[in-house]
Amino acid sequence: MSESQRDPNPDPSHDPSHEPNHDPNHDPNHEPAADAGLTELEVLLSRAVAGDRTALDEVRRRGARDASVLDELALWQADELRLARVARELHATADRVETPRAERGARRWSGLGWAVAAVLAVVWSLQALAPSNPADRRASVAGVAPSFASSDEAFDAYLSKAREEGVVTDDVAPPTLLRSRELGGGRGFEVVIVRQIIERRVSPEIYRVAPMGETGQLRQILVRPRTDLVQ
């Protein structure tokens, strides 16, 4: 139904029959005020502030006879403006949230609660994880990489190279089974595992995460190694 097709003189008595769970005993949202019948003017005002020109004209016509109607319209319009400000806040909040990159986990720090995060967590700087050799970095950017027959082969090659560089020093722990299920149709079983690799990295600097200020908002604090002069 378009705005112009609406009846500008609604029957306020129609509404309760359309409400599911109208019985106050069964409606968890029931409030006494909500049950009071709407006046014709209230329905008109609601339509008018929502942008219904026909309803707005009708309210103005009534306002010509009774100035209090226009006063009421002004108040309802002011409420609508305040709702628009709420909208801007909600939009800004919503636009900050993207889908998580990983299928599981990947919650924001604040969602975990800053009290938990108060246990200082050390995170690696991006520098430590980036390829140390500029040539390697260029190769990564260009997408040029050795080709492997399978991901297992690539994983084995990674382990071999990492051990050679001293990045992986310990044996790789056996996979931990998360879940498994039969795929059906004789296609075998789906097995979901976690592989743990203990790496050792050397970084020129690290960050520790700590709550700051009265809001407890998390901040990264740069920690540089002490030099001989400082020691």
Added chain:
Amino acid sequence: MHHPQTHAMQQPVHQQSSPVEFAVETPTAGEAVLSLAEARLFERAAAGERGAIAEVWRSNRRWIAAVLAAHAPRGTDVEDLLQEVAATLVSKCHHIRDAGSLRGWLRVVAVNAARMAARGKSIERRAVRNFAQEVAAARANPRTVGDARDTLDLLAALPPLYAEPLLLQSAQGLTQRQIAELLDVPETTVETRLARARRMLRQLAREQEGTMP
């Protein structure tokens, strides 16, 4: 059909030429319930395509924020709940078999997330944190932020039954028909709830103004 975020909704539906398997609802009053572009996007998202899931999220997250704001108790961090809904979309959207039901499903996920937050024990702590953030924000922009927060507080006093359609229309620009589809109620019910919500909001505002020094 106007939609504040999804331009694709303005495109007509051409069901006969649609190759997609999803059930596209038949428009009942000359308006597209779901555009072909949307149906295809939802199909790609349900198949697990990351880019499509992200696009679905971006085109729906604003009204989801409105639903969360309507259902979550005061002091709940809407951003945290949005994160939960986004994570659920990523992990569960492959269960959706009917593109037309995706918005309804997202709303149910959002409502459940808000209800779980209401049961959570961390609301008080979050409220303290939010209060501190509000103070900081109010210092930065006292009039605008204060007004929006005051209005959110008033909305929190409304039953979700009324706050939700009001936020969806006034804050998100959804039409009564879109709200009716989302809530799965007749348009006349939506209109009644909107009028009641505005009346209740006005009553609360009057009470608040009456208690101000």
